[in-house]
Amino acid sequence: MNGMxxxxxxxxxxxxxxxxxxxxxxxxxxxxxxIGHSLHRAAGGSPLVNSVAVAIAVLVALLVVTGTSxxxxxxxxxxxxxxxxxxxxxxxxxxxxxxxxxRRLLVPMLAxxxxxxxxxxxxxxxxxAALGASPETLRSLAPKSATTPIAMGIAEGxxxxxxxxxxxxxxxxxxxxMIVTPLLNLLRVTDWAARGFAVGVASHGIGAARxxxxxxxxxxxxxxxxxxxxxxxxxxxxxxxxxx
Amino acid sequence: MVHAILALLVCQxxxxxxxxxxxxxxxxxxxxxxxxxxxxxxxxxxPEALNAVxxxxxxxxxxxxxxxxxxxxxxxxxxxTEWLPLLAxxxxxxxxxxAVTALVFFWVMRRMGLHEPEQRS
Numbered sequence: 001m002n003g004m005x006x007x008x009x010x011x012x013x014x015x016x017x018x019x020x021x022x023x024x025x026x027x028x029x030x031x032x033x034x035i036g037h038s039l040h041r042a043a044g045g046s047p048l049v050n051s052v053a054v055a056i057a058v059l060v061a062l063l064v065v066t067g068t069s070x071x072x073x074x075x076x077x078x079x080x081x082x083x084x085x086x087x088x089x090x091x092x093x094x095x096x097x098x099x100x101x102x103r104r105l106l107v108p109m110l111a112x113x114x115x116x117x118x119x120x121x122x123x124x125x126x127x128x129a130a131l132g133a134s135p136e137t138l139r140s141l142a143p144k145s146a147t148t149p150i151a152m153g154i155a156e157g158x159x160x161x162x163x164x165x166x167x168x169x170x171x172x173x174x175x176x177x178m179i180v181t182p183l184l185n186l187l188r189v190t191d192w193a194a195r196g197f198a199v200g201v202a203s204h205g206i207g208a209a210r211x212x213x214x215x216x217x218x219x220x221x222x223x224x225x226x227x228x229x230x231x232x233x234x235x236x237x238x239x240x241x242x243x244x
Numbered sequence: 245m246v247h248a249i250l251a252l253l254v255c256q257x258x259x260x261x262x263x264x265x266x267x268x269x270x271x272x273x274x275x276x277x278x279x280x281x282x283x284x285x286x287x288x289x290x291p292e293a294l295n296a297v298x299x300x301x302x303x304x305x306x307x308x309x310x311x312x313x314x315x316x317x318x319x320x321x322x323x324x325t326e327w328l329p330l331l332a333x334x335x336x337x338x339x340x341x342x343a344v345t346a347l348v349f350f351w352v353m354r355r356m357g358l359h360e361p362e363q364r365s
Contacts, residue, residue, distance in 0.1 A: 033307045052306045056313040063317060070318055077311035083301065084308045088273035089255045092280035093290055093298040108352040116345030124337035131329035137322070141333060145341060148312055149271045163318060168334065170313040175338045177306075183339060189346040194353065198346035202338050209305035219302070225345075227274045234269035 019068070025076025032058040047181045052206060053174045084205070091208075091223040098220045105193055105221075112194070113225065116201040117232040120145035121240055140164040142241065144172045146233035147204040147226055154234055158241045169204065176203025177210035192217040200225025248293035255279040 018024040035058055036051030043049040063073055074081070095102065102109075124141050133141070139160030143151040148169050155165035180199040189195055196218030199207035204226045212219030258279055260272030268275075284290060290298075316323075323330060353359055 029310055030307070033304075033310055052309055052313060055307075055310045056316060059310070059314045060317045063314070070315060073314060074311060077314070080308055081311040085256045085273040085276070086249075086252045087301045087305055087308055088271070089252050089259075089276040089280050090294075090298045090301055092255075092277045092284060093294060094302070095277070096281055096284040096290060099285075104358060105353065107356060108349045108358065111352045112345045112349035115348045116341050119344045120337060120341040123340045124333045127336045128329040128333035131332055133326055133329035133333070137326055137330065141330070144334065144337070147271065147274075150269065153269065163315060164322065166312055167316045167319050167323075168330070170309060170316070172334050172338055173309065174313075175334055176342060179339055180342055183342055184346055187343055187347065189350050191350055191353065191359070194346045194349040197349050198342045201345045202341035206306060206309050209309070212302050212305060227270075227277065230274060231270055 019072060022076035022079065025068075025073045026079055027076075028059060028062060029055070029077045029080050032056075032062075047178050047210065050174050050178050052170075052177070052209075056170075088205075091220075091227075094216060094220040095223065098217060101193065101217070102220070102224060108194075109197060109221075109224070109228075112197055113201060113228050113232060116198065116225075117145070117229050117236060120202060120229075121233065121236055125240075136161060137164070139241070141168055142237045143233050144168045145202055145204065146230045150230040150234055154237050158238060170206065173203045173206025176207045180207065180210060181214070193221045196221035197225045201229045204229070245293045245297070248291060248297050251280070251283065251294065252297065255283070 032055040033051060036049075036054030039054050040046070040049045040051045059073070062068075063070070121142050124144055125138050128138055128141055136159070139158050140155050140162075142158070142160070143154035143165060145151075146154065146169070148166050151165050151169045152162040154160075156162045176199050180195070180203070184195050184198065189198075192215045196208075196211040196215070199211055199218075200222030203210075208219060208222035208226050211222035255276035256273050257276075259274070259276030262268075262275055263270065263272045
């Protein structure tokens with residue numbers, strides 16, 4: 001034995017330190033998102049290269065390779081996660097700026113919300129049930145278009161798995177952000193309010209994030225759609241659950 | 245800037261407190277959005293600092309979903325056994341919901357004569 005710890009010991013100590021502090025996984029989260037963002041740009045801003053999907057894939061690979069648990073990861077990443085709350089409150093800023101337009105379009109909004117919200121719940125459960133998903137999975141799937149905290153609460157209330165719901169909500173968001181532009185171009189819906197509102201109902205905040213990248217008005221309507229659909233889904237799913 | 249961030253957190257806090265006290269089924273921050281909207285309506289303008297914070301946070305909104313999304317690693321087993329019904333349901337339902345919502349919105353807007361001339365179809 002000599003007085004100095006050897007290099008492996010030092011590395012072990014370093015790893016222990018890094019695992020205990022939030023800094024490492026907070027940095028990794030931003031780094032992974034930066035990679036996603038660069039790839040998205042390199043692909044000419046194509047919605048099919050989704051920065052959230054890339055970031056999640058990079059991080060999951062990193063956690064699996066280093067044998068790190070999700071709980072340890074989340075200790076660091078929670079600082080990013082926390083900002084979802086203030087960001088939601090900030091939706092008031094574009095909402096205030098476009099208030100007249102929003103008020104004028106109230107009737108089309110409510111009509112689209114009602115039809116869209118029912119479509120989101122019924123079609124997801126019907127397709128999954130037809131393909132043989134378990135009852136527990138169906139119950140976790142039903143609120144998937146609502147924003148995460150609401151969807152988790154709904155799933156819990158009807159006997160689903162809240163944490164599975166959180167994952168399905170995020171995947172729904174990513175799918176919506178990827179397909180909304182080509183799909184609505186195909187259907188020739190050119191109006192920014194209609195486009196934003198649709199992706200907000202189907203794909204909550206991740207849809208709204210995509211909408212804000214494209215157009216301020218689309219983003220504003222996506223934010224409103226997210227809030228309204230959270231409310232309506234919370235009312236609808238417990239009513240429709242008798243079928244599941 | 246400090247005032248803008250303080251106002252933001254106060255709105256969220258009020259939202260969370262009211263949601264927990266009353267048990268209404270909406271997230272605290274969503275209720276906080278309405279408080280912020282009320283404050284802006286009273287001010288009759290968006291303060292420059294709040295504008296700056298909104299610009300930064302809303303343009304990178306998708307980053308904020310990454311930590312929750314990494315939770316997918318907890319459900320690898322279920323996704324492996326039920327990947328077909330899950331992926332089919334999510335794809336079909338998301339596409340259908342976007343299409344139906346956009347078309348109903350567009351259709352009602354046109355019928356009411358609210359369609360804006362500068363946005364040609």
